[in-house]
Amino acid sequence: MGRFVRWVVAVVVAVAGCVVVVGGVSAPAVALDNGLARTPQMGWNDWNSFFCNVNESLIRQTADVMVSSGMAAAGYRYVNIDDCWSTKSRNAAGDLVADPAKFPSGMRALADYVHGKGLKLGIYSSAGTTTCAGYPASLGYEARDAALWASWGIDYLKYDNCGDHQGKSGVQRYTAMRDALAATGRPMLFSLCNWGQESVWTWGMGVGNSWRTTGDIGGNFGSVTSIIDQQVGLDAYSGPGGWNDPDMLEVGNGLTGAEGRAHFSMWALLNAPLIAGNDIRTMSAETRETLTNTEVIAVDQDWGGRQGTKISDNGNLEVWRKPMSDGSVAVVLLNRGTSTATISTSASALGLGAASSYSVRDLWAHTNATTSGSVSASVAGHAAAMFLVRGAGLVSPSATPSATPSASPTGGSGSGAVKAVASGRCLDVSGASQSNGAQAQIWDCNGQSNQQWTSTSASELRVYGNKCLDVYNQGTADGTNVIIWDCNGQNNQKWRFNSDGTITAVGANKCLDVPNNATANGTKLVIWDCNGGANQRWTRT
Structure with a gap:
């Protein structure tokens, strides 16, 4: 969130020469041991569609639709409130106060409602003196705020980077909140949002469950591809418990259907958190089908030891691969240009061993094919094809077993x-x-x-x-x-x-x-x- 502030920040950073540098960084830290985000988190956040226009009714309705639309069944869990949820000042005791006009029932009641849907509730603050929209933030109030959120039943904290930092580094500010959350005894997923500053991927694993690797995403394909470019080289800094976060999804927000599918394909290949940013209450059938494609989601939720990497770059035509835990390989053929083009790769380039044939599952068409080794597709402009490729001897998704045994009671010992x-x-x-x-x-x-x-x-x-x-x-x-x-x-x-x-x-x-x-x-x-x-x-x- 906060793109109206962060665009200025990004420009200043670029002028200062503090651009993201991947080379020469140290190995990632040990994963944060809070038991959360063993696979990339999935959910929704209000900012991309509503900015400061957040309220209790929106959150309740979104929770309802997350269940009725099939998103919850597909794995989405978190309903996250972003900036502007509080009053403009703390109360006399020093606590943050949920705006009573926006949240008349209070945050505890809202959390109970969301939990009653089988979902989890997220909240927002910043590792500075104010949030990006000028509301009170948590620097210096970490223990107090964490205890308050725990008392409300909060399950997720998105922690931004706006406001005066009082001379403290990102590591200091985000670690302070990590420790405050842990001290509450309540599991709360900790999402770091420092826009990729201070090479956060090199230390984020030991501090949070995910960390933003870039500035804010926008609802256009140029923004999506720009962020994709910035993920190259970060694949070593990701794994169960802590994930590189290229920002929220813009599927259904200004992108065409094909662009949305390409966006979703790439985020899945990158093991990125899948946090929808559209108004799911009014989304089209096409948007819903994109967000609930369980075959693509399965790629995101699978940890094969490495997030996806780019293996071929021919101008606007790119090939990305991701090893899967069952020995297959997920592949995205991405066309960043405006004209339809054929994009090709091979089983050997994908890292698959020699075989007489390979099965190719199209994760968007939900069809199967076989090949002797070439993987190719005609891909429209601003679109992508996504496949799961397996060597001979691995079972294709449509295969049926040779025998189906009858049921018998299972033993409890x-x-x-x-x-x-x-x-x-x-x-x-x-x-x-x-x-x-x-x-x-x-x-x-x-x-x-x-x-x-x-x-x-x-x-x-x-x-x-x-x-x-x-x-x-x-x-x-x-x-x-x-x-x-x-x-x-x-x-x-x-x-x-x-x-x-x-x-x-x-x-x-x-x-x-x-x-x-x-x-x-x-x-x-x-x-x-x-x-x-x-x-x-x-x-x-």
Whole structure:
């Protein structure tokens, strides 16, 4: 937000010669250990469409539509309030005050409403004396403000960079708020918004869950491509718990449908936070379909060890690739020009091993093809094509298993594999990772340790001896990801085996689910309302 202020800031920075420099920086810090943003956060923010015209009705209506439109089911969780939500001064006790004209029910009641939808509420402040719109900010008030937000039930803080910094560096100012948030004991995702200053990517990982890498985005394709250019070389500074943030989405805000799809494709390839900035209450069907394309979202939410990188640049024609955790590669063919052009790459350039053939899944057309090695498409101007490419021997998204076993009651005790009835594939930890936040998925049963699950007397499903099957961030909404995490005894790590073959997540009272009745290797598991479908039934082996 705050582009009317930050445009001036950006010009001053450029004149001073403090442009973003990637070379010669140190290795990224260890991820912030607050248990959040194990995959890039998804949600909505009011600024790009409403600026200071934020109020309680807008937030409630947006939460309603986030559920009814299918956005929540697609993974969007956070409903974020930006600048201008408070009064122009603190109260006599020194606290920030929610503007009673804009938020007559108060922030606690608003948070309760949003939480009742299975969603989370975000708030905004700045690491200076004032916000970008001139409201009181949090420099020097970190502990007080963090405690207040925790008492309201806030789940997310976007922390801007406006106001007087009182001679303190970004590291000092943002670290102070990090520590204040931690001291509250309430998990609050911490989004740093310092516009890419001070090479934030080199220290952001240990301070926040995401960090802006650039100035503000605008609702035009030139702004989108300019920001894309600034992501080159930042791929090493990103991973579970902390993400490079190229700013909010402008899908549905001034972009054509094709431009919006290209924008969304690139943000997904970059493992960027997906924070919608349009008015979702009035969005077109085309915009909704873009924002809820679960195949593209799956690329964003998958961590294959590296965010997407550019591998070919031929003027306006670019090729970007991103390794996926199942061994496939996501690719975007981007046409920045105005005329239709053919863009091509090859399996070898994408880093895929030699194979007799490759499957190519078009993530926008939702179609499959095969190739002997060339990946090519005719791409309109200001548009992109996006594919998932797999070598022979990897299962394509449309493939069906060779056999479909019948259901039998799952046992609530013992150790071994847990097999999905619909696919015949096993409950598996992606990439055999032992890291907190690794995604649970289905995969061909192979007897390896990442498929060996032990039921405990505490209703846990343990793998590797010390990791538990876990509902991400204690979520309760349909579509919440299922991951592994250090066993901690919380309800989001408790599972109940039922006589019909379903497995219930105790904390959410929802079932372990293979989304969309998928059967392919690498399908990520979620929780969903229990319906007894084959995609929710499991057997012990």
